[in-house]
Amino acid sequence: MKILIIGNGGRESAIAQKLSSDSRIEAFFFASGNATTEKLGKNIQKTDIPSLRDFAVKEKIDLTIVGPEASLVDGIVDEFTKHGLKIFGPKKRTAQLEGSKAYSKKFMQQHGVKTAKAVVFDAYQEAVDYVVNHSYPLVIKASGLANGKGVVICKNVEDARATLYSFMIDRVFGDAGIKVIVEEYLKGFEASVIAFSNGKKLFPCIAAKDYKKAGNGDKGPNTGGMGSVAPSPEFTPEHFEDFRRNIMEPTLAGLHDEMLDFKGFIFFGLMITANGTYLLEYNMRLGDPETQSLLPLLENSLLDVILDCIDGKDVELKFSDKKAVCLVMCSGGYPGNFDIGYEITGLEKVKHSQILLAGAKYKADRVVTSGGRVLNLVATGDTYEEARKKVYEDALPVKFDYEYYREDIAKF
Known part of the structure; x- marks a missing residue:
């Protein structure tokens, strides 16, 4: 088989690593890939959908797996399907469950999915009058795609006014902030559940814990994710049952009712409160960095699971009872402004962890930084502490100018 993986982050490196031992796969192609994927296959510098479609047709790609949300929202699955290409992910209409938070909130409300109370605004002054x-x-x-950064918890009316102005007037996230959702604040802890869809049923993975804030103790701005742990240590069987009954099953019924059935991944971003489990958001793809800690624990063949889902077959997911920890090392300044092009040294000294390069590329024979989230270190152990110790020991010799990472991932 020839496999095309869309994306260039740690998630795509993790998918490729998981698939790399499958003898059925003859060749990997990555659009546009990174320094890890370059060693596993061929990186191609194509990002627009027509170019990717033409490449897949020409190379007779057997399966395409889509990592990032933007390609799904822009309709890559529709285009590939139209040309008889096998691709795992939702079509454009279904991808709006992630592409528009206003659309997804309306979907949740209409189909009885347990979620926070919220009001949608597309007029700045009306939003201001409401928050006052x-x-x-x-x-x-922000209703649109903002790379995981378009959510602000406002402590007072001044925060709310400033956020609305930033989103709707200054357009810090471009068109993503034209429409906003003002939502009640839920107090609790977050968890992520990713499920495979075969077009008829959802098959959930174990829950993962994501660390969204840039600083220790969950301080600072939101990021794309500074690390993850699987399984989530706080998410109990009782929480899962609440999620299944009040979130997953109503979502599945809603997908059928709205004719939004798809074969791909669906990500449930959850908040677990004293009053139960609530849905914060849908993503219509694998999470990053949750994928990096989930896939090492998945005992199934990832290729078999995906192909079975495409064929509409039921799957039985099996996970190891070990613990996995992912630590993200970042460029100084991320998620704000940062410089790139710094050489990464010490990778050969990593002894215990899987190295998943993300915002990094080869320059001659050197690996240099090319993005905000530069690399992931992933380790497993019988306990969280064992896995945590491995990634932090391995982080010490890895150096690049202005690098930083959180020091409290998996510290319970």
């Missing part, structure tokens, strides 16, 4: 008379804290979300 609201209790605090509250949450403001």
